[in-house]
Amino acid sequence: xxxxxxPLNRLFMALVFFxxxxxxFVLIVFSFNDSKSRTVWQGFTLDWYSELLQDxxxxxxxxxxxxxxxxxxxxxxxxxxxxxxxxYNMKRRxxxxxxxxxxxxxxxxxxxxxxxxxxLFVAFFGLWGSVAEWFNGVQSVITxxxxxxxxxxxxxxxxxxxxxxxxxxxxxxxxxQMDRNLVDAAQDLGCTWMQAFWxxxxxxxxxxxxxxxxxxxxxxxxxxxxxxxxxGSATSTLxxxxxxxxxxxxxxxxxxxxxxxxxxxxxxxxxxNVREARQEKAIKKTAEVRx
Amino acid sequence: MSKELIxxxxxxxxxxxxxxxxxxxxxxNDSEFLTLLGPSGCGKTTTLRIIGGFITPTSGxxxxxxxxxNDIPPHLRQVNTVFQRYALFPHLNVFENVAxxxxxxxxxxxxxxxKKVKLPEREIRERVMEMLEVVSLKGFENRKVTExxxxxxxxxxxxxxxxxxxxxxxxxxxxxALDLRLRKDMQNELKxxxxxxxxxxxxVTHDQEEALAMSDTIVxxxxxxxxxxxxxxxxxxxxxxxFVADFxxxxxxxxxxxxxxxxxxxxxxxxKCLDKGFAPMEPVDVVIRPExxxxxxxxxxxLRGTVTSVTFKGVHYDTIVDFKGYKWLIQTTDFHGVxxxxxxxxxxxxxxxxxxxxxxxxxxxxxxxxxxxxEMDDVTLLDEEDEExxxxx
Numbered sequence: 163x164x165x166x167x168x169p170l171n172r173l174f175m176a177l178v179f180f181x182x183x184x185x186x187f188v189l190i191v192f193s194f195n196d197s198k199s200r201t202v203w204q205g206f207t208l209d210w211y212s213e214l215l216q217d218x219x220x221x222x223x224x225x226x227x228x229x230x231x232x233x234x235x236x237x238x239x240x241x242x243x244x245x246x247x248x249x250y251n252m253k254r255r256x257x258x259x260x261x262x263x264x265x266x267x268x269x270x271x272x273x274x275x276x277x278x279x280x281x282l283f284v285a286f287f288g289l290w291g292s293v294a295e296w297f298n299g300v301q302s303v304i305t306x307x308x309x310x311x312x313x314x315x316x317x318x319x320x321x322x323x324x325x326x327x328x329x330x331x332x333x334x335x336x337x338x339q340m341d342r343n344l345v346d347a348a349q350d351l352g353c354t355w356m357q358a359f360w361x362x363x364x365x366x367x368x369x370x371x372x373x374x375x376x377x378x379x380x381x382x383x384x385x386x387x388x389x390x391x392x393x394g395s396a397t398s399t400l401x402x403x404x405x406x407x408x409x410x411x412x413x414x415x416x417x418x419x420x421x422x423x424x425x426x427x428x429x430x431x432x433x434x435n436v437r438e439a440r441q442e443k444a445i446k447k448t449a450e451v452r453x
Numbered sequence: 454m455s456k457e458l459i460x461x462x463x464x465x466x467x468x469x470x471x472x473x474x475x476x477x478x479x480x481x482n483d484s485e486f487l488t489l490l491g492p493s494g495c496g497k498t499t500t501l502r503i504i505g506g507f508i509t510p511t512s513g514x515x516x517x518x519x520x521x522x523n524d525i526p527p528h529l530r531q532v533n534t535v536f537q538r539y540a541l542f543p544h545l546n547v548f549e550n551v552a553x554x555x556x557x558x559x560x561x562x563x564x565x566x567x568k569k570v571k572l573p574e575r576e577i578r579e580r581v582m583e584m585l586e587v588v589s590l591k592g593f594e595n596r597k598v599t600e601x602x603x604x605x606x607x608x609x610x611x612x613x614x615x616x617x618x619x620x621x622x623x624x625x626x627x628x629x630a631l632d633l634r635l636r637k638d639m640q641n642e643l644k645x646x647x648x649x650x651x652x653x654x655x656x657v658t659h660d661q662e663e664a665l666a667m668s669d670t671i672v673x674x675x676x677x678x679x680x681x682x683x684x685x686x687x688x689x690x691x692x693x694x695x696f697v698a699d700f701x702x703x704x705x706x707x708x709x710x711x712x713x714x715x716x717x718x719x720x721x722x723x724x725k726c727l728d729k730g731f732a733p734m735e736p737v738d739v740v741i742r743p744e745x746x747x748x749x750x751x752x753x754x755x756l757r758g759t760v761t762s763v764t765f766k767g768v769h770y771d772t773i774v775d776f777k778g779y780k781w782l783i784q785t786t787d788f789h790g791v792x793x794x795x796x797x798x799x800x801x802x803x804x805x806x807x808x809x810x811x812x813x814x815x816x817x818x819x820x821x822x823x824x825x826x827x828e829m830d831d832v833t834l835l836d837e838e839d840e841e842x843x844x845x846x
Contacts, residue, residue, distance in 0.1 A: 343540035346507055349527040350534045351554035351617065361553075365544040 186424060193417035200414070210418040220419060223403040230314065230399065231382035234321035239375050241322070242329025247363075249330070250337045261334075264327050276391030279320045283312055283392065312394030320392040321385070325378035332377060336370030337363075339445075369441050373434050380430045383423070456483040458620055458653055459504060464513035466499050466677075473499050474510070475677040481621065481655060486647050488656045488664040491674035492700070497657045498537075500674070501623050504655065506530045528557075533614035534623040538630060539606045541598040547609055548594035551581045554617040584612040587646060604635045611646065621653040628663065640667055661701050665689065673697050694807055698740045699816035705781045706817025709739040709806070717806055720756060720776065724799060728806035738807040740817070743784040744769070745803035754796015760789050773819055780819045 193211075197204035214220055245264075249257050267275060287310045294306035344366065348358035364371075386401035393399065398406070400423065407416050459481040466474035474496045481487055489497035502508045503515060506527035515522045522530065533554070541550050555577045558569035585591050588608035593601070598609060607627060614622055627643075628636045644667050647654045658664055664671050665685045673680045673688060673696075681693040692698035695706050709719035714729035719739050731737060751757050758776040769784045774795065789795055 341538060341540050343536040343538065344542065346505075346527070347534070347536055347540040347542075348553070349507075350505060350532075351613070352528045352557040352559065354526075354528055357557065362542055365542075 189417050190421045193421045210414045214415055214418050223398045223400045227400040230318050230321055231379050234325050234382050235375050235379045238322045238325035238329050238378050242326045246330045246333040264330055268327050272387035276388040280391040283316050313397045317393040320388050321382045328377045329374035332374035333370040336367040340366045376430050376434045380427055384427055458483055460516040462514040464510040467511045473677050484651050485669045486654045487670045488668040489672050490664040495674040496677040497674050501625055501657050505534050505623050531619055532621040533617050533619040535610045535614050535627045537625045539610040543599055547596050550609055551612045551616050552577050580616055584616040588612045603631050624656045626657055694810035695738050695812040695816045703743045704817045705741045707739045709737050711735045711737050725801040726804040727801050738813050740805040743782040746783045747798045748785055749796045749798050751794045751796040755798055757796050760791050760793045782819045
């Protein structure tokens with residue numbers, strides 16, 4: 163049913179969008195401002211972007227971010243894929259509670275995840291230290307490092323941890339849509355289970371895997387809180403560098419970095435959504451033809 | 454007699470402690486069309502999946518040519534399956550679907566060594582095209598399978614299985630998703646393909662008409678047990694118990710007493726019949742097929758009754774007649790209106806005698822007969838009507 167929208171409704175709507183998007187718009191506009199001022203527009207420039215490229219701390223943070231995001235995405239996708247197949251083959255009674263356990267980390271506050279991972283790493287390093295000390299004492303062939311610190315390794319583990327649930331969540335529906343008999347049919351035609359997986363299951367769920375990867379990558383690039391607690395003092399991601407810059411003198415470079423981050427994440431999200439819309443269309447089309 | 458290919462010995466199957474198959478003993482001959490027939494949940498699909506190798510029986514043996522196959526996985530068995538909902542690979546076109554099995558490298562002995570051998574592309578192409586011709590799908594090889602109609606998808610599924618030249622083809626309710634007209638066409642088509650290829654078809658269905666029309670041998674199953682094995686004519690004319698009599702066609706089933714060979718008593722009256730070998734005065738089930746009953750004038754009849762309902766069925770009328778409170782279904786081409794008094798005559802070969810079984814008293818009474826009852830009772834009929842409706846849309 164269509165009702166007439168009252169002007170008040172329209173106003174409310176406009177306000178919501180204004181508060182949501184105006185700050186981002188201002189941020190983007192002022193990343194091109196030819197002045198250090200954050201209030202007065204003084205002409206167009208790309209200076210801040212070129213300064214960005216020359217800032218070594220930002221560039222190294224960028225490479226850390228990309229590396230950790232890519233690695234975490236790849237590892238989480240493989241792990242999540244196997245987990246999803248495991249869930250799929252479980253009985254419902256077992257699957258339902260496990261899926262809930264899988265979903266909790268996504269709704270959980272980042273800070274809780276971050277702190278708990280941080281505490282876990284610290285506890286593990288403590289334990290490792292005493293074991294390594296004993297090990298190095300009783301033999302002298304291999305020397306184990308006694309003092310471990312949080313750094314790229316812990317950051318990567320943390321990212322893999324929070325990426326996995328998203329991968330599982332985007333692969334599961336594809337598996338469920340798949341005709342259960344497809345695997346039987348492939349095996350019936352001479353495939354081993356592994357061949358059936360590569361030749362039939364993988365092509366069927368590929369769209370789910372790709373969107374899972376894209377979401378995981380977006381989450382990794384975007385993350386600040388969990389990274390902050392698990393990266394240690396020597397390693398920084400882009401989000402952490404931006405946060406550090408706001409503590410000192412605020413430079414329009416922040417605007418430039420943030421704009422780049424925003425555009426990257428936006429692009430990825432658009433790709434995910436367009437893919438999903440296309441798949442739905444294809445499914446509808448198939449259903450119509452089947453009729 | 455033809456050669457035996459597959460034998461099931463004392464096969465039992467239980468899922469989560471629930472007995473699905475109960476000591477199945479069955480053998481399958483070369484080039485025969487055998488149908489496993491029964492209501493849903495009777496164990497017919499489970500039997501098929503055991504032969505296909507998708508499940509292993511809890512106890513008992515599966516023998517192919519006398520060799521135990523229980524633990525051999527599906528990909529190493531010389532059988533292929535046509536699945537219930539086709540299970541075509543949506544990401545491949547018609548040609549690649551059919552070629553799927555041929556493209557898997559097969560283990561073969563080359564100069565005394567075991568090697569994985571790929572078929573040459575030319576042979577694959579020839580065999581696929583030849584198979585597409587058998588199922589009348591020439592010219593469709595580049596189509597997407599998702600763009601085909603149900604009947605065409607069915608043909609692809611059959612071609613995909615047959616192209617591997619299996620000794621036995623397993624078909625799991627392959628026509629279940631097709632509408633009535635197409636189903637009848639495909640029945641003839643399947644029978645033709647089976648005869649042309651000269652291989653064994655093991656066919657699972659709940660549709661008794663389909664089973665009667667296509668099979669060399671029918672195996673009627675219920676509650677995980679084989680109720681009767683026989684040719685369609687045997688099964689129809691000489692059902693072993695009340696279940697078979699009711700499931701295959703319509704039957705009036707009455708309590709009777711066998712006085713001596715060729716003499717049975719029911720409704721306090723002795724009738725001549727053609728059955729013998731029962732104990733003297735043994736209680737039995739008497740089957741009378743609705744189409745075998747002759748209606749005559751009341752004074753000429755062996756039994757007299759009143760018509761309580763008449764339904765026009767096209768070729769005949771389904772007439773329900775009340776005999777002393779017991780209602781019979783009579784199929785007749787002559788119209789007799791409700792309330793009319795009629796007599797009936799039963800010839801010796803109209804009467805079939807069965808031993809009492811656990812099914813006695815459960816079937817063959819038309820006291821509560823109505824159109825709705827009929828639909829609920831007969832899954833096939835329901836399916837047909839559903840599909841006819843969607844066809845009209």
